[in-house]
Amino acid sequence: MPVRLLLCLALLACSVAHCQETQVPSANSGAQNATQSGTVGAPASDGRAIFVLRCAKCHGFRGEGVSGVVSIGGPNIQAVHDPGDVLWAMEVGPSHMPQFPYILSVPQMRAVADYVTKNLAAIPLGGGDLTEGGRLFRRECAPCHQPSVRGGALAFNGINAPALTGKSAAIVAGAIRWGPGPMPAFPPSVLSDQQLNSIVRYVEYVQQPPAPSGTPMNWLGPVAEGFAGWIGLFSLLGFAVWIEWGGTG
Numbered sequence: 001m002p003v004r005l006l007l008c009l010a011l012l013a014c015s016v017a018h019c020q021e022t023q024v025p026s027a028n029s030g031a032q033n034a035t036q037s038g039t040v041g042a043p044a045s046d047g048r049a050i051f052v053l054r055c056a057k058c059h060g061f062r063g064e065g066v067s068g069v070v071s072i073g074g075p076n077i078q079a080v081h082d083p084g085d086v087l088w089a090m091e092v093g094p095s096h097m098p099q100f101p102y103i104l105s106v107p108q109m110r111a112v113a114d115y116v117t118k119n120l121a122a123i124p125l126g127g128g129d130l131t132e133g134g135r136l137f138r139r140e141c142a143p144c145h146q147p148s149v150r151g152g153a154l155a156f157n158g159i160n161a162p163a164l165t166g167k168s169a170a171i172v173a174g175a176i177r178w179g180p181g182p183m184p185a186f187p188p189s190v191l192s193d194q195q196l197n198s199i200v201r202y203v204e205y206v207q208q209p210p211a212p213s214g215t216p217m218n219w220l221g222p223v224a225e226g227f228a229g230w231i232g233l234f235s236l237l238g239f240a241v242w243i244e245w246g247g248t249g
């Protein structure tokens with residue numbers, strides 16, 4: 001136990017140190033001239049410059065995603081087509097993404113949202129066939145993410161394949177093409193755009209499954225429900241016996 005704690009602390013220290021290191025974005029190619037003046041100076045209309053300065057270190061310069069096991073990273077966002085979704089992410093800061101309303105002005109956020117959805121959105125989203133999606137998911141994804149999309153099975157390198165509940169369609173589509181961390185990437189030669197969209201549709205469907213018998217009980221299934229039923233029954237029995245004995249503990 002203390003060893004694990006130490007390890008955790010060490011990891012934490014590393015990641016903090018790394019964060020500070022990466023504060024200065026190592027923007028390459030033509031990005032420098034645009035970023036020198038920082039956000040305040042960046043013209044509100046230059047969505048690309050703001051993206052390079054503020055977003056690329058986590059999402060990659062083309063929005064292709066950056067895997068970070070110890071350090072920071074962000075998902076592939078090439079399937080985000082709605083500027084409103086980008087604005088939402090900047091406002092809310094999902095997972096460990098920072099919130100931007102105090103860093104960027106509204107026109108700046110709009111410009112980035114435009115840039116992301118017009119220039120980076122390379123993965124078409126929409127359509128898809130539920131049945132095909134289920135078949136493909138069981139074959140390509142379930143070995144790691146489990147058929148019910150609730151994740152948990154051990155993947156390579158000891159990194160857990162996460163539950164896919166709460167992941168937006170864009171995140172799922174992006175992950176398929178990108179392959180974060182130990183997850184394999186599925187390029188169009190392996191899964192066509194149509195097949196990708198079928199999987200996305202299936203994941204969206206299982207994210208809200210119809211509960212098989214009343215209360216879902218964390219979707220542990222009918223066995224767990226039956227088990228809970230028995231516990232309830234036995235405690236009632238115990239209570240009855242207690243009353244029978246006069247109700248004095």
Ligand code: HEC
Binds near residue numbers: 074077090097116168
């Ligand atoms: C410190 C790393 C980091 C930075 C910087 C960052 N993001 Fe993110 N971003 C994330 C993470 C982590 C997620 C959530 C991943 C998930 O839900 O699985 C995310 C999610 C998103 C999403 C997808 C939301 C969804 O669920 O569909 C969009 C769009 C996005 N970011 C845009 C941006 C933009 C634009 C910027 C720059 C203004 C930015 N991000 C800066 C890490 C970052």
Ligand code: HEC
Binds near residue numbers: 143145155
């Ligand atoms: C070899 C095991 C493996 C397979 C196969 C696999 N995944 Fe993953 N997946 C992972 C692991 C591990 C992660 C976590 C990666 C990380 O956190 O760096 C992950 C992460 C994800 C994420 C979260 C991305 C994010 O930014 O939050 C999604 C969505 C996802 N996988 C969907 C899928 C889909 C859809 C398939 C099938 C086409 C699939 N995965 C196939 C292991 C796998």
